[in-house]
Amino acid sequence: MSLAARLWADNADVVAEVLAHPFVRGIGDGSLDRDLFAGYIAQDAFFLESFARAYGLAIARSGDTDTLLALAELLNGVREELRLHASYAASWGIDMVGVEPRPATLAYTEFLLATAATADLAVVCAAMTPCMRLYAHIGTSLDAGTAGQYADWVRTYADPGFEQVAALLEKLLDRLGDDGAAVRTAYRRAMRLELEFFESAFTARD
Secondary structure, three states: OOHHHHHHHHOHHHHHHHHHOHHHHHHHHOOOOHHHHHHHHHHHHHHHHHHHHHHHHHHHHOOOHHHHHHHHHHHHHHHHHHHHHHHHHHHHOOOOOOOOOOHHHHHHHHHHHHHHHHOOHHHHHHHHHHHHHHHHHHHHHOOOOOOHHHHHHHHHHHOHHHHHHHHHHHHHHHHHOOOOHHHHHHHHHHHHHHHHHHHHHHHOOO
């Protein structure tokens, strides 16, 4: 079993909590309050900009051409997600200017940026992989046919193209990483922050 597969399996408890969370279930059956989703989109756009910057920091610190090109391709994938958020903002009237990040959003972005700026690239990959793998898993676990107004969101993350991007990051983690404490801690921390991000989106109103 690859390193990425072991880490995913070892965090199955958090994955189950995410899938069972009322925010995620509300997307899946289309019942989630529209205002809660709008707030989530604004927070997620803020998060994704920091995610992109973390890739940028990792690119600057990459030590070989293959790693540099893989990270550049992953950064390009974030652009596609940001386009989805911009589309929601335009069609739903979501104000994306001057978004005030919630504590859960800041905790996640600060963790990613600090890790990308200071940690070994293997640890950086471990910190960033959960977001990609978890969203690909959510997308394929939910049914766009029952998601109603959130069907486009589900289809985005269920798309094979998104799976390919997640798999690319996992391959980079497998190539650079080892099954050590730093890698495992970063992966677990990111998984818990994902769950806290959904919890914040469900309980907070802008």
